[in-house]
Amino acid sequence: MKIKVLIAAAALIFIAGIAGSIFVLCSPSKTIVNIKRDGEVLYSLDLSKEENRSFVIEYGDSSNTVEIKDGKIRVCAAECPDKTCVHTGWLKSSAMPIVCLPNHLIIEFADENSDIDALAE
Protein backbone atom coordinates (compact mmCIF):
# COMPACT_ATOMS: atom_id res chain seq x y z
CA MET A 1 0.00 0.00 0.00
CA LYS A 2 2.76 2.42 1.01
CA ILE A 3 4.58 1.45 -2.19
CA LYS A 4 1.62 2.56 -4.32
CA VAL A 5 1.52 5.96 -2.62
CA LEU A 6 5.24 6.38 -3.22
CA ILE A 7 4.95 5.35 -6.89
CA ALA A 8 2.17 7.93 -7.27
CA ALA A 9 4.40 10.54 -5.63
CA ALA A 10 7.24 9.74 -8.05
CA ALA A 11 4.86 9.99 -11.02
CA LEU A 12 3.62 13.34 -9.69
CA ILE A 13 7.20 14.68 -9.44
CA PHE A 14 7.84 13.56 -13.02
CA ILE A 15 4.69 15.25 -14.36
CA ALA A 16 5.43 18.43 -12.39
CA GLY A 17 8.91 18.40 -13.92
CA ILE A 18 7.54 18.13 -17.46
CA ALA A 19 4.97 20.88 -16.83
CA GLY A 20 7.67 23.14 -15.38
CA SER A 21 10.00 22.47 -18.30
CA ILE A 22 7.29 23.43 -20.81
CA PHE A 23 6.59 26.62 -18.84
CA VAL A 24 10.27 27.56 -18.83
CA LEU A 25 10.73 26.88 -22.55
CA CYS A 26 7.66 28.98 -23.41
CA SER A 27 8.73 32.09 -21.48
CA PRO A 28 9.35 34.87 -24.04
CA SER A 29 12.68 36.61 -24.44
CA LYS A 30 13.31 40.28 -23.55
CA THR A 31 15.91 42.82 -24.63
CA ILE A 32 17.65 43.85 -21.37
CA VAL A 33 20.33 41.37 -20.31
CA ASN A 34 22.21 41.24 -17.02
CA ILE A 35 25.55 39.47 -16.64
CA LYS A 36 25.99 38.54 -13.00
CA ARG A 37 28.50 36.93 -10.68
CA ASP A 38 27.52 35.84 -7.14
CA GLY A 39 24.46 38.08 -7.19
CA GLU A 40 26.41 41.17 -8.33
CA VAL A 41 25.59 42.66 -11.75
CA LEU A 42 28.78 42.99 -13.81
CA TYR A 43 27.19 44.27 -17.04
CA SER A 44 23.71 45.40 -17.98
CA LEU A 45 23.17 45.45 -21.75
CA ASP A 46 20.30 46.42 -24.03
CA LEU A 47 20.50 43.87 -26.83
CA SER A 48 18.35 45.92 -29.22
CA LYS A 49 20.99 48.71 -29.12
CA GLU A 50 24.18 46.65 -28.92
CA GLU A 51 26.46 46.26 -31.94
CA ASN A 52 27.84 42.89 -32.91
CA ARG A 53 30.86 42.32 -30.70
CA SER A 54 32.46 39.89 -28.32
CA PHE A 55 34.29 40.43 -25.05
CA VAL A 56 36.11 38.39 -22.41
CA ILE A 57 35.03 38.13 -18.77
CA GLU A 58 37.87 37.00 -16.54
CA TYR A 59 37.52 34.96 -13.36
CA GLY A 60 40.85 34.20 -11.70
CA ASP A 61 42.85 32.12 -14.17
CA SER A 62 39.68 31.18 -16.04
CA SER A 63 37.53 33.19 -18.45
CA ASN A 64 34.38 33.25 -20.57
CA THR A 65 34.05 34.92 -23.97
CA VAL A 66 30.62 36.46 -24.51
CA GLU A 67 29.38 37.16 -28.05
CA ILE A 68 26.59 39.54 -29.05
CA LYS A 69 25.24 39.17 -32.57
CA ASP A 70 22.01 40.39 -34.22
CA GLY A 71 20.41 41.19 -30.85
CA LYS A 72 21.24 37.80 -29.37
CA ILE A 73 23.77 36.86 -26.70
CA ARG A 74 25.72 33.69 -25.96
CA VAL A 75 28.93 32.39 -24.44
CA CYS A 76 31.03 31.40 -27.45
CA ALA A 77 34.10 30.13 -25.58
CA ALA A 78 34.98 29.24 -22.02
CA GLU A 79 37.93 27.86 -20.10
CA CYS A 80 35.78 25.95 -17.64
CA PRO A 81 36.00 22.14 -17.59
CA ASP A 82 32.42 21.29 -18.59
CA LYS A 83 31.58 23.94 -21.27
CA THR A 84 27.90 23.76 -20.32
CA CYS A 85 27.53 27.52 -20.88
CA VAL A 86 28.86 27.20 -24.44
CA HIS A 87 26.57 24.28 -25.28
CA THR A 88 23.54 26.20 -23.96
CA GLY A 89 23.81 28.40 -27.07
CA TRP A 90 21.92 31.68 -27.50
CA LEU A 91 19.92 33.09 -24.60
CA LYS A 92 16.28 32.45 -25.52
CA SER A 93 13.99 32.07 -22.54
CA SER A 94 13.57 34.66 -19.79
CA ALA A 95 13.10 31.83 -17.31
CA MET A 96 16.28 29.99 -18.26
CA PRO A 97 19.61 31.80 -17.86
CA ILE A 98 22.97 30.79 -19.32
CA VAL A 99 25.01 29.47 -16.42
CA CYS A 100 28.69 28.74 -15.93
CA LEU A 101 28.90 27.22 -12.46
CA PRO A 102 32.72 26.82 -12.36
CA ASN A 103 33.21 30.53 -13.11
CA HIS A 104 30.11 31.62 -11.11
CA LEU A 105 28.84 33.46 -14.21
CA ILE A 106 25.15 33.95 -15.03
CA ILE A 107 23.63 35.68 -18.06
CA GLU A 108 19.90 36.32 -17.84
CA PHE A 109 17.14 38.63 -19.06
CA ALA A 110 16.39 41.34 -16.51
CA ASP A 111 12.96 42.30 -15.22
CA GLU A 112 11.76 45.56 -16.77
CA ASN A 113 11.19 47.16 -13.34
CA SER A 114 14.58 46.45 -11.82
CA ASP A 115 16.16 47.78 -14.98
CA ILE A 116 14.52 51.18 -14.57
CA ASP A 117 15.96 51.26 -11.04
CA ALA A 118 19.42 50.53 -12.42
CA LEU A 119 19.12 53.39 -14.94
CA ALA A 120 17.93 55.82 -12.24
CA GLU A 121 20.95 55.17 -10.03
Place this chain on the structure above:
Amino acid sequence: MKPKRLAELAVLTAVSLIIFIIELQIPNPFPIPGVKLGLANIITVYAVYHYKAYETAMIVTVRLILGSVFGGNVSALIYSTAGSALCLIGMLLLRRVIDERHIWLSSVFGAVLHNTGQMAAALLVTQTLGLIAYYPFLLVSGCLAGLFTGLCAQLLIPRIRKIKK
Protein backbone atom coordinates in the same frame (compact mmCIF):
# COMPACT_ATOMS: atom_id res chain seq x y z
CA MET B 1 35.64 -3.97 10.81
CA LYS B 2 36.51 -7.40 9.42
CA PRO B 3 39.10 -7.50 6.63
CA LYS B 4 36.64 -9.26 4.31
CA ARG B 5 34.05 -6.51 4.81
CA LEU B 6 36.69 -3.85 4.21
CA ALA B 7 37.78 -5.57 1.00
CA GLU B 8 34.19 -5.71 -0.24
CA LEU B 9 33.75 -1.99 0.39
CA ALA B 10 37.03 -1.26 -1.38
CA VAL B 11 35.97 -3.28 -4.45
CA LEU B 12 32.59 -1.52 -4.58
CA THR B 13 34.31 1.88 -4.31
CA ALA B 14 36.75 0.97 -7.07
CA VAL B 15 33.97 -0.27 -9.35
CA SER B 16 31.86 2.87 -8.82
CA LEU B 17 34.93 5.04 -9.49
CA ILE B 18 35.61 3.16 -12.74
CA ILE B 19 31.98 3.56 -13.83
CA PHE B 20 32.16 7.26 -12.92
CA ILE B 21 35.27 7.85 -15.04
CA ILE B 22 33.92 5.88 -18.01
CA GLU B 23 30.73 7.94 -17.85
CA LEU B 24 32.80 11.15 -18.06
CA GLN B 25 33.97 10.01 -21.49
CA ILE B 26 30.42 9.77 -22.83
CA PRO B 27 29.47 13.14 -24.35
CA ASN B 28 26.45 14.70 -22.65
CA PRO B 29 23.79 15.75 -25.20
CA PHE B 30 21.95 17.99 -22.69
CA PRO B 31 23.38 21.48 -22.11
CA ILE B 32 22.00 21.72 -18.58
CA PRO B 33 24.28 21.71 -15.53
CA GLY B 34 23.56 18.71 -13.32
CA VAL B 35 21.90 16.52 -15.96
CA LYS B 36 23.65 13.17 -16.27
CA LEU B 37 22.93 9.47 -15.99
CA GLY B 38 24.87 8.97 -12.77
CA LEU B 39 25.70 5.34 -13.55
CA ALA B 40 28.07 5.21 -10.56
CA ASN B 41 25.00 5.44 -8.37
CA ILE B 42 24.14 1.85 -9.31
CA ILE B 43 26.73 0.95 -6.67
CA THR B 44 25.31 3.47 -4.20
CA VAL B 45 21.81 2.04 -4.59
CA TYR B 46 23.14 -1.49 -4.11
CA ALA B 47 25.21 -0.50 -1.08
CA VAL B 48 22.32 1.28 0.63
CA TYR B 49 20.38 -2.00 0.68
CA HIS B 50 23.24 -4.33 1.60
CA TYR B 51 25.56 -2.40 3.90
CA LYS B 52 25.27 -0.32 7.04
CA ALA B 53 24.63 3.40 6.74
CA TYR B 54 28.17 4.44 7.68
CA GLU B 55 29.69 1.88 5.28
CA THR B 56 27.65 3.28 2.38
CA ALA B 57 28.62 6.80 3.38
CA MET B 58 32.30 5.75 3.26
CA ILE B 59 31.93 4.39 -0.29
CA VAL B 60 30.17 7.55 -1.49
CA THR B 61 32.61 9.96 0.20
CA VAL B 62 35.69 8.29 -1.27
CA ARG B 63 34.02 8.09 -4.70
CA LEU B 64 33.16 11.80 -4.60
CA ILE B 65 36.61 13.01 -3.62
CA LEU B 66 38.60 10.71 -5.91
CA GLY B 67 36.07 11.20 -8.72
CA SER B 68 36.44 14.98 -8.64
CA VAL B 69 40.25 14.67 -8.58
CA PHE B 70 40.38 12.22 -11.50
CA GLY B 71 37.65 14.05 -13.40
CA GLY B 72 39.51 17.35 -13.05
CA ASN B 73 36.44 19.24 -11.90
CA VAL B 74 37.14 19.97 -8.25
CA SER B 75 35.01 23.13 -8.28
CA ALA B 76 31.92 20.97 -8.88
CA LEU B 77 32.61 19.12 -5.62
CA ILE B 78 30.33 21.45 -3.59
CA TYR B 79 27.36 20.61 -5.80
CA SER B 80 27.95 16.89 -5.96
CA THR B 81 28.60 16.68 -2.21
CA ALA B 82 25.36 18.49 -1.37
CA GLY B 83 23.46 16.28 -3.82
CA SER B 84 24.99 13.03 -2.63
CA ALA B 85 24.49 13.85 1.05
CA LEU B 86 20.79 14.57 0.59
CA CYS B 87 20.38 11.54 -1.69
CA LEU B 88 22.09 9.22 0.81
CA ILE B 89 20.05 10.45 3.81
CA GLY B 90 16.82 10.15 1.81
CA MET B 91 17.56 6.65 0.56
CA LEU B 92 18.63 5.40 4.01
CA LEU B 93 15.25 6.58 5.33
CA LEU B 94 13.36 5.13 2.33
CA ARG B 95 15.05 1.78 2.96
CA ARG B 96 12.74 1.35 5.96
CA VAL B 97 9.62 1.83 3.80
CA ILE B 98 10.59 0.38 0.40
CA ASP B 99 11.62 -3.28 0.24
CA GLU B 100 14.38 -4.60 -1.98
CA ARG B 101 12.03 -5.71 -4.78
CA HIS B 102 11.11 -2.06 -5.36
CA ILE B 103 14.68 -0.81 -5.31
CA TRP B 104 14.08 1.14 -8.55
CA LEU B 105 11.56 3.37 -6.76
CA SER B 106 14.06 4.11 -4.03
CA SER B 107 16.57 4.98 -6.74
CA VAL B 108 14.15 7.41 -8.42
CA PHE B 109 13.65 9.30 -5.15
CA GLY B 110 17.39 9.19 -4.53
CA ALA B 111 18.09 10.79 -7.93
CA VAL B 112 15.46 13.49 -7.43
CA LEU B 113 16.89 14.26 -3.97
CA HIS B 114 20.38 14.38 -5.48
CA ASN B 115 19.25 17.00 -8.00
CA THR B 116 17.45 18.92 -5.25
CA GLY B 117 20.63 19.05 -3.17
CA GLN B 118 22.65 20.21 -6.16
CA MET B 119 20.11 22.91 -6.90
CA ALA B 120 20.09 24.12 -3.29
CA ALA B 121 23.89 24.29 -3.28
CA ALA B 122 23.96 26.16 -6.61
CA LEU B 123 21.37 28.66 -5.35
CA LEU B 124 23.40 29.27 -2.18
CA VAL B 125 26.72 29.64 -4.01
CA THR B 126 25.58 31.85 -6.90
CA GLN B 127 22.80 33.75 -5.02
CA THR B 128 20.74 33.81 -8.22
CA LEU B 129 17.10 32.81 -8.03
CA GLY B 130 16.93 32.47 -11.83
CA LEU B 131 18.70 29.12 -11.56
CA ILE B 132 15.41 27.64 -10.32
CA ALA B 133 14.43 27.53 -14.02
CA TYR B 134 16.68 24.50 -14.40
CA TYR B 135 14.95 22.62 -11.61
CA PRO B 136 12.04 21.20 -13.71
CA PHE B 137 14.54 19.77 -16.21
CA LEU B 138 16.54 18.30 -13.35
CA LEU B 139 13.36 16.69 -11.96
CA VAL B 140 12.56 15.01 -15.28
CA SER B 141 16.14 13.89 -15.86
CA GLY B 142 16.41 12.76 -12.23
CA CYS B 143 13.32 10.54 -12.55
CA LEU B 144 14.57 8.94 -15.78
CA ALA B 145 18.19 8.53 -14.67
CA GLY B 146 17.09 7.22 -11.27
CA LEU B 147 14.80 4.69 -12.93
CA PHE B 148 17.62 3.50 -15.17
CA THR B 149 20.23 3.15 -12.42
CA GLY B 150 17.63 1.54 -10.15
CA LEU B 151 16.77 -1.10 -12.76
CA CYS B 152 20.49 -1.75 -13.29
CA ALA B 153 20.89 -2.26 -9.53
CA GLN B 154 17.94 -4.64 -9.58
CA LEU B 155 19.69 -6.74 -12.26
CA LEU B 156 22.90 -6.60 -10.27
CA ILE B 157 21.56 -7.93 -6.96
CA PRO B 158 21.00 -11.64 -7.91
CA ARG B 159 24.33 -11.69 -9.75
CA ILE B 160 26.32 -10.37 -6.79
CA ARG B 161 24.49 -12.82 -4.53
CA LYS B 162 25.66 -15.68 -6.78
CA ILE B 163 29.27 -14.48 -6.68
CA LYS B 164 29.25 -14.13 -2.90
CA LYS B 165 28.16 -17.79 -2.34
